[in-house]
Amino acid sequence: MKSRQPAAAEEPATEAESGEEVAESSCGPVELQYWNPFTGPDGPFMGELVDAFNASQDNITVVMTTQSEYYTQLGTAAASNTLPDVAIVHADQVATQAFRNVLRPIDDVVAEAGIDGADFPTDVWNAGQVGDSRYSIPLDIHPMTMFYNADLLSAAGFDAAPTTGEEFAEIAGALSDGTNNGFMVTSGFPIRQIFEMLLYQYGGTSFNEDGTEAAWNGEAGVQAMNWLLQAQSDWSQPNLEVDAELNSFKGGTVGMVWNGIWQTTNVTGEGVEFDGRATAVPQIGTQMAVWGGSHQLTLPTQAEPDPCKDAAAGEFIRYLLENSVTWAQAGQLPASASVRASDEFMAIEPQASIAAAADAVFFPPSVPGITDAYAPLDEAVSALMAGTATDVQAALDDAANRANQILTENRDNYGDAPSGQGG
């Protein structure tokens, strides 16, 4: 945990009077507590953004705190009524945290800050909508990314990374020579995410639209799973544990791997001794789709909401969105389409060449406890990849049945709408 305090010179005490003159309302200097889960190398980039915001104006001081065990921290803070003023929440957690009274609706703040949903890809924007209210604003998108060993590819006579299923199969096949693996997938994380991506590429979805039933056991799911099993037997190795593909890739014996964009610094550039590069994942199925996550900005629940702090939070959030180019350097795609179109962003590699993926990223339905319903799918996909289950259709059906039971239990448990909605 680290916190970032402004330098003493920036303390707002001397600037209070001027600040009051500028502001039309009666708001004095405001201090905002801001929590995020950026414990990795991405933390300093966010710190830089916060410092820049504090220096850019006189009235608002943002104090950033980086927490690990993030949702446990948010939960205990909610129980003791010590939640921060602004917090990052992952897209698939927004509904759960809204129903658990950790987050509050922010329709007014969004409107006042002039943030327009049309500037974001539909799916990532919709992830912040729970019932009739908006609970979050997307800051970034972190898509599944293809990392490849350009030295191995060029040695086999390939100048460019594959973008289609045929190209992918050709390169993976050519590189798999008994010593090297053309492509490598594990039986652990992120294999379910890769399965889901292929499922969407073959025209399927994980859940029905309102998130009441699992839908991965249709024809698209079977196609996706069969492609993965074939890829494993043709190009990869059986029974690999989590991170095995990354460790092998770093050893220089693997042509291509798929993992989150956050692995960029780990497996490209100075992280490896060969020419490791990142690019968008290829289109294997009949349409383009990319698995991804998103960090979203939220206002946690307060016993007595302070209109001055809410206005300040709106200003801070807008600043983060408009300046998310700095954040992109941490290995993220800005959620805002206008920022992604800017020249500054287009100059950042490999993020710029992955950026096309942002519009193809899908998100689960925004219902509470949706991540619970993924557990049976995680188990089924892992078991199929590990060979402890062999009947694809039966395993996917069984996982869907159990997910449906979980979804029913969750509906019963969480109810129809967060208690904070509509009084």
Place this chain on the structure above:
Amino acid sequence: MAVATGTAEQVKQRRYQKRTGNQLVPYLFIAPHLIFFLIFVAYPFFYGLYISFFRFDFLRPEAQQFVLLDNYAKLFSPDSIQFPVFWNALGNTVKFVLYSVPPLIIIPLLLAVLLNTRVPGRNFFRGLYFSPWVLSAAVVGLLGFWIFQSQGGLVNFYLVRLGITPPRWLSTLPWAWVAIVAMTLWWTVGFNMIILLAALQDIPRQLYESASLDGATNWQQFVSITLPILRPVLVFVIIITIIASFNLFAQPFFMTNGGPAQATGGGSTEPVMLRIYREGFERNQLGMAAAMSFIVATIMIIFSYTNFRLFRTRE
């Protein structure tokens, strides 16, 4: 005479206490422990029992609902989603107890016997074998992952050098259990060794001297002198080791994440403590998690009570 004075003394004491009203004194002596016991053990225990009868999420008091025995009923009904994963996890924990307790008794006993002799550098070895015990469970789990991982992990690196095709330690059976038990042994062997070593040092040397004069071999001395004298301590070590193994959590959490996964739900190395954690803190079903905890606790209480009785009648 001695008995008579003793009784007279006690009567005097009782009179004294009655006169001065000092019955409180003993309670004052146990108060420091009692207060912490009440706050950190007794209250959470009964509060846990209480919430196991509810649908409970501490952040949604409005949704709290008394369900009587519903949580328990689900855990005993084969149709519920909790049934297969809970009993699978409990089975895994029992397996781990069976795999880990025998080596966790035999190896420390052998080490203790060895280090109780005049081996050169024995203090160094005592420290060496004990040192992993000071590490936290998370450190041991992460170390285990990096030692046993398949792509250039320490163990596989050397196995390949020796021309052996290494197994996938973390993602196949039975190797995942082998790796978990191996890390547990490395971590906790020193603790049992120290307790047994202390007990060994209390055995009078003359017993061994007279035995060897009578021509007893080392093995005969071990079986006829060491083991019988060590028995009470050995029983104690076995009981606390079983309880410690029953609480397995961090090693599979970090090394296998409960895997290899099972298509029917849960994982082949997912211990019951990890399942309870997931139910309570990932699914936020704290009432159900409390019910699971109470089933596990009941098993442990019955087990400990039985052991206690067996131990006492033999004394």
